[in-house]
Amino acid sequence: MAQRVLSDTINTGFVKNISLFSGLSEEEKDLLLRNGSIYFYNRKDTLFRRGDPVTHFYVICSGQVKLFHQTAEGCDVTTDIRIAGDTICTTGIFALHPHHHTHAEVIKDSTIMEFPMQWLKDAARAHNAVSMNLLSALSRHGHRQTMEMENQTCMTPVQLLAGFLQQTCRAQGLNPHGFTLPFSKTLIASRLSMSPETFSRALPKLKEMGINVTGTHVSLYGSQEMKH
Amino acid sequence: MAQRVLSDTINTGFVKNISLFSGLSEEEKDLLLRNGSIYFYNRKDTLFRRGDPVTHFYVICSGQVKLFHQTAEGCDVTTDIRIAGDTICTTGIFALHPHHHTHAEVIKDSTIMEFPMQWLKDAARAHNAVSMNLLSALSRHGHRQTMEMENQTCMTPVQLLAGFLQQTCRAQGLNPHGFTLPFSKTLIASRLSMSPETFSRALPKLKEMGINVTGTHVSLYGSQEMKH
DNA sequence: CGGAAATTTGAGCAATTTCAACATGGGTGG
DNA sequence: CCACCCATGTTGAAATTGCTCAAATTTCCG
Numbered sequence: 001m002a003q004r005v006l007s008d009t010i011n012t013g014f015v016k017n018i019s020l021f022s023g024l025s026e027e028e029k030d031l032l033l034r035n036g037s038i039y040f041y042n043r044k045d046t047l048f049r050r051g052d053p054v055t056h057f058y059v060i061c062s063g064q065v066k067l068f069h070q071t072a073e074g075c076d077v078t079t080d081i082r083i084a085g086d087t088i089c090t091t092g093i094f095a096l097h098p099h100h101h102t103h104a105e106v107i108k109d110s111t112i113m114e115f116p117m118q119w120l121k122d123a124a125r126a127h128n129a130v131s132m133n134l135l136s137a138l139s140r141h142g143h144r145q146t147m148e149m150e151n152q153t154c155m156t157p158v159q160l161l162a163g164f165l166q167q168t169c170r171a172q173g174l175n176p177h178g179f180t181l182p183f184s185k186t187l188i189a190s191r192l193s194m195s196p197e198t199f200s201r202a203l204p205k206l207k208e209m210g211i212n213v214t215g216t217h218v219s220l221y222g223s224q225e226m227k228h
Numbered sequence: 229m230a231q232r233v234l235s236d237t238i239n240t241g242f243v244k245n246i247s248l249f250s251g252l253s254e255e256e257k258d259l260l261l262r263n264g265s266i267y268f269y270n271r272k273d274t275l276f277r278r279g280d281p282v283t284h285f286y287v288i289c290s291g292q293v294k295l296f297h298q299t300a301e302g303c304d305v306t307t308d309i310r311i312a313g314d315t316i317c318t319t320g321i322f323a324l325h326p327h328h329h330t331h332a333e334v335i336k337d338s339t340i341m342e343f344p345m346q347w348l349k350d351a352a353r354a355h356n357a358v359s360m361n362l363l364s365a366l367s368r369h370g371h372r373q374t375m376e377m378e379n380q381t382c383m384t385p386v387q388l389l390a391g392f393l394q395q396t397c398r399a400q401g402l403n404p405h406g407f408t409l410p411f412s413k414t415l416i417a418s419r420l421s422m423s424p425e426t427f428s429r430a431l432p433k434l435k436e437m438g439i440n441v442t443g444t445h446v447s448l449y450g451s452q453e454m455k456h
Numbered sequence: 457c458g459g460a461a462a463t464t465t466g467a468g469c470a471a472t473t474t475c476a477a478c479a480t481g482g483g484t485g486g
Numbered sequence: 487c488c489a490c491c492c493a494t495g496t497t498g499a500a501a502t503t504g505c506t507c508a509a510a511t512t513t514c515c516g
Contacts (some may be wrong), residue, residue: 061249068419069378069382071378071382075382076251077295077378077381079374079377079378079384087384091367091370091371091374092367093363093367094360094363094364094367094368095364095367095368095371096364096368101371101374101375102374108465115512124359124360124363125356125360128353128356128359131352131356131359131360131363132322132352132353132359134365135322135359135361135362135363136322136323136324137319138322138363138366138367138370139319139321139322139323139366140322140324141318141321141370142366142369142370142373143319143320143323143329144369144371145374145377146307146319146329146330146373147329148377149373149376149377149380150297150299150305150307152377152380152381153305153421154297154299154305154379156471157471184494184495185494185495186493186494186495193381193474194472195472195473195474196494196495197472197473197474197495197496197497198471198472198473199495200495200496200497201472201496201497203496384503385503385504412462412463413462413463414461414462414463421508422504422505423504423505423506424462424463424464425463425464425465425504425505425506426503426504426505427463428463428464428465429464429465429504431464
């Protein structure tokens, strides 16, 4: 399923730049990164499943991974979509029960750097900068999640979609005047907790807000109303 | 609005036992607690409003505080209800923008211990145990929030309510065979993002699940199915 | 004992989900 | 190179379900 790839064959330079390591010296970074292994995953590979013991901490070097739950009825709820530069599992590390609470599936061929969980705990204990970075990350994550929960309950599907597109555009540094949807429509629908049908029907309505989606091409003309 | 009360007049002993301080020596705790002031708030007092600068970190000694958002249309969405022993603002401390992202209102006369924000940052930097406790707390909080988001989108109001009652009972150490609702029904409805009407109509349906609510009295007969 | 707030109940409505059918599109094998 | 297949996306129509509005009750407090 996952193929091991020698670290040397991949440029891991940018991993040093993720927020988790900011504030550390180059030497410290090198030392820490030495504990990471790089794996290559194919689309549809499973990174881990709910209930599995938390063994590693992940940094996505390239590709996409979706985190999701499976409800009793079998419907998937996408919790989050992670892309290159994102980390996976920072939240769960210090939790009480050492088990994953979501499934994680690779949705686009990816290269992922993995670190033993204990390593991160040790790093947090040893390097205060790492602790601080983790706190900052968790804090930010919590805030984002809160905002999202609020949106989810108070906004219409059209508003949610508009917000998602704007945020995605900004977060990925895309050109607001024209970019290609980085995710499949079904995935986005799942991410926004709406049916694909509702998603589809929302697209035309976006025009009134100055957002135009044709096929996988998006343009945000009237980007005057960026949330926060 | 809020009256200052001398620390000496209140028993702050149990504050030492909150998870944030676990792992510290008694001396360290005493030292840290010296920076806290105790205030008394009345029902409906405002602790802070969205947009206010984050100045303090709070520990509820007694009472209840609700965190909520106000949507454009004026409807309130209760984000969380905090009770004695809970902390407020751990999440927001290390965020980028130093402003509250929710309103906080006292919903039951409360005594609240407040610490300057900088103090907590310093404490986290100085005492690794505090960092670890914070990480643990944020981690737990994040997990809970994720679970909740999943529930919110996949469960019926009846299921949500059942889950809420069971969790509340457990979290507050109440007797499953009979306890008094610790919150008003309107508040719970708001917390679960449903209208008071829907909440009300859900009550009778709980009987089929072995949960009986009469007035403010609750009993969870068939408590066989506790979600972890 | 009022009066206000909280809770319940009824009825109709609006909006999303479901179910079903159809269109698109890329990739594969012949 | 073309036909076919499967995954993805779109559209239509019916069904469900929580919400809004309104009014009746109950509860809470001063």
